[in-house]
Structures are given as structure tokens and as C-alpha cells.
Amino acid sequence: MRNFLVAGNWKMNGSRAANAELLGAIRAGVEVGSSAKMLVCPPFPYLTETVAALTGSGIAVGGQNVSEHESGAFTGEVSAAMLQDVGCSHVIVGHSERRALLGETSETVAAKYVAAISQGLTPVLCVGETLQDREAGRTNAVIDAQLNAVLELAGVSTFAGAVVAYEPVWAIGTGETASPQQAQEVHAHIRGLIAAQDAGVAERLQILYGGSVKGDNAAGLFAMPDIDGGLIGGASLKPADFLAIAEAASACN
Numbered sequence: 001m002r003n004f005l006v007a008g009n010w011k012m013n014g015s016r017a018a019n020a021e022l023l024g025a026i027r028a029g030v031e032v033g034s035s036a037k038m039l040v041c042p043p044f045p046y047l048t049e050t051v052a053a054l055t056g057s058g059i060a061v062g063g064q065n066v067s068e069h070e071s072g073a074f075t076g077e078v079s080a081a082m083l084q085d086v087g088c089s090h091v092i093v094g095h096s097e098r099r100a101l102l103g104e105t106s107e108t109v110a111a112k113y114v115a116a117i118s119q120g121l122t123p124v125l126c127v128g129e130t131l132q133d134r135e136a137g138r139t140n141a142v143i144d145a146q147l148n149a150v151l152e153l154a155g156v157s158t159f160a161g162a163v164v165a166y167e168p169v170w171a172i173g174t175g176e177t178a179s180p181q182q183a184q185e186v187h188a189h190i191r192g193l194i195a196a197q198d199a200g201v202a203e204r205l206q207i208l209y210g211g212s213v214k215g216d217n218a219a220g221l222f223a224m225p226d227i228d229g230g231l232i233g234g235a236s237l238k239p240a241d242f243l244a245i246a247e248a249a250s251a252c253n
């Protein structure tokens with residue numbers, strides 16, 4: 001039996017004042033009841049304050065990106081050791097916005113994944129197809145290529161300490177969600193790909209869905225057998241929505 005994870009990716013949003021309000025509301029809501037594991041991923045400058053604000057709450061904190069390098073002359077980059085040092089337990093790698101806008105290749109993403117694992121961080125590895133890929137019938141092939149790059153570099157055993165997030169690019173920030181059935185098909189495919197190498201790891205692997213998840217569509221998605229939670233963008237900035245999503249996950253736990 002896999003536990004559910006509800007992760008909030010704040011992207012490049014927030015301020016000290018707005019974060020304090022948001023975290024206070026989430027903490028207060030969680031204390032009255034959610035049993036799903038929660039994770040928030042704020043921008044780098046706010047990580048330390050977020051860790052402090054969430055101490056004792058059981059809510060985990062993660063980065064949104066990590067350097068593939070250990071240390072040194074990489075201006076503007078943040079290492080896995082630094083994320084670990086300030087109290088992060090997770091880090092998002094390979095988000096489609098970074099793949100598309102910042103030129104991250106599947107090979108770079110694989111190196112970031114390895115950097116995270118080597119520091120004891122749990123990578124939240126994002127994969128997903130564009131609308132063009134889907135319409136051309138290339139969804140599974142795209143997902144396979146993204147995952148195989150990581151499997152080849154890191155090996156299947158590392159997936160015991162990782163989370164995969166399926167995020168169809170066409171559903172991110174668009175208000176258009178994959179239907180539970182569409183998402184389930186891809187999640188089952190992802191689990192199958194991992195199972196072909198290690199059935200035990202595949203069975204335990206948390207696979208999150210991301211792409212316009214809201215309080216009112218989460219339950220339908222989480223009812224699917226291979227969907228183990230969500231990676232939430234816009235709705236993670238709205239406490240009522242984020243808590244409703246966590247409640248929907250708790251109900252499945």
C-alpha cells in the first residue's frame with residue numbers, strides 16, 4: 001500500500017509576508033485533520049524561513065531545482081548539499097518549464113536526479129508530453145525517453161528513494177486537466193516501465209499527477225489505482241484549495 005503525497009510547487013511566486021500567511025493557513029488546516037503527507041517547494045530565498053515556519057508540522061520542504069554539480073564556480077546555482085543543509089528533504093527535477101524554457105535536457109535532468117539522490121534528497125522527477133506529442137501518439141515514447149535517461153544513469157534501485165510526477169505539459173496552468181482515465185493510463189505505463197526492471201520498486205513508487213489539480217477534481221484523480229497524489233502549482237498558493245486537495249488524498253490513505 002502506497003501513501004499519498006500532496007506537493008505544492010510555488011514556482012516563482014511569493015514574498016515573505018504572503019508566505020507567512022499561506023504557511024500559517026496551511027499549518028492551521030493540517031493540524032485539524034489531514035493524514036496525507038504534504039510537501040511545499042518555495043523559491044530558494046524562502047527555504048530557510050519555510051523550514052522554520054513548518055517545524056513540527058510534519059510538512060516537508062523541498063527545492064524547485066538543483067545543480068547537477070557538487071560545488072564550485074557555478075554562479076547562481078544551488079547544490080543538493082545546500083538544500084539538504086537548510087532542511088529540505090525533497091527537490092523537484094526536470095519540471096517541464098525548466099526543460100522548455102531553460103533548455104534542460106533529459107541527460108541534465110538525470111544528472112540532477114543523481115546529485116539529489118547522492119545527498120539523501122528525494123527527487124520529484126517530472127515527466128510529461130506536450131499536446132503535439134499527445135496528438136501525434138507519442139505520449140508513451142516521450143515518457144519512456146525521459147525516464148530511460150534517468151534509469152540508465154542512476155539505475156532502477158534509486159527509484160526506491162524517488163517520486164515521479166506525471167505532468168502533461170498541455171494541462172499545466174491551463175485549467176485543462178487530464179481526465180482520471182487519461183492520467184491513469186500514463187501512470188500505469190510509468191509503473192510498468194519501472195516494473196520491467198524491478199517489480200518491488202515499481203509497486204512502492206509514488207507517482208504523482210500534476211496539471212491543473214484543484215480542490216474539486218483531486219478526488220477523481222486520486223481514486224485511480226496508480227495515482228498516488230499530486231504536484232500542485234496554482235492551487236498550492238490558495239490554502240483552501242491546497243487543503244481540500246490534501247483532504248482528498250487523506251480520504252484515499
Ligand SMILES: O=C[C@H](O)COP(=O)(O)O
Pocket residue numbers: 009095167171172173174175210211212213231232233234235
Ligand atoms: O508543478 C506543478 C505543475 O506545473 C502544475 O501546475 P498547475 O497546477 O498550476 O497546473
